[in-house]
Amino acid sequence: MMVATALFAILAFGTLIVIITAGFWKTFEKAGHPGWASIIPIYNYLVLARIAKKPDYWAALLLIPCVNVVFFILLGISVAKSFGKSAGFGVGLGLLSPIFYGILGFGDAVYIGDGTSSLESQIEEIGR
Numbered sequence: 570m571m572v573a574t575a576l577f578a579i580l581a582f583g584t585l586i587v588i589i590t591a592g593f594w595k596t597f598e599k600a601g602h603p604g605w606a607s608i609i610p611i612y613n614y615l616v617l618a619r620i621a622k623k624p625d626y627w628a629a630l631l632l633i634p635c636v637n638v639v640f641f642i643l644l645g646i647s648v649a650k651s652f653g654k655s656a657g658f659g660v661g662l663g664l665l666s667p668i669f670y671g672i673l674g675f676g677d678a679v680y681i682g683d684g685t686s687s688l689e690s691q692i693e694e695i696g697r
Contacts, residue, residue: 588667588671590608591674592667592670592671592672592675593607593608593613593674594608595673595674595675596674597620598674599652599673599674599680602616611628611632614632617644620680621647621651623644627644641663641666642663643663645663646659646660646663648662649661649662651680653681654678
């Protein structure tokens with residue numbers, strides 16, 4: 570019985586890891602970065618900061634305990650804006666990353682950069 574429970578836990582955890590990785594991978598690709606960058610520890614934070622148009626040192630701030638919680642939420646908000654999503658969606662990216670990065674990666678969101686581009690250029694980009 571204990572072996573079956575352990576196997577189930579390993580299978581469930583492995584499935585969760587695959588789903589999370591796929592969501593990050595697709596999000597990175599949508600933003601014009603290589604998908605493999607999402608699976609490299611620490612480097613994925615650097616690329617995520619670049620997707621959000623934040624300075625590179627934000628990646629280092631994500632490695633500091635307690636500080637990282639605040640910066641994950643702030644980075645999530647910036648990433649959400651880079652994809653034309655709301656700040657509420659960004660809080661979801663920061664707090665419930667496995668779910669929201671999957672929605673972002675596999676959904677219909679389009680990367681628009683820092684969110685300051687005009688509507689016409691966004692429509693033109695979608696048409697390409």
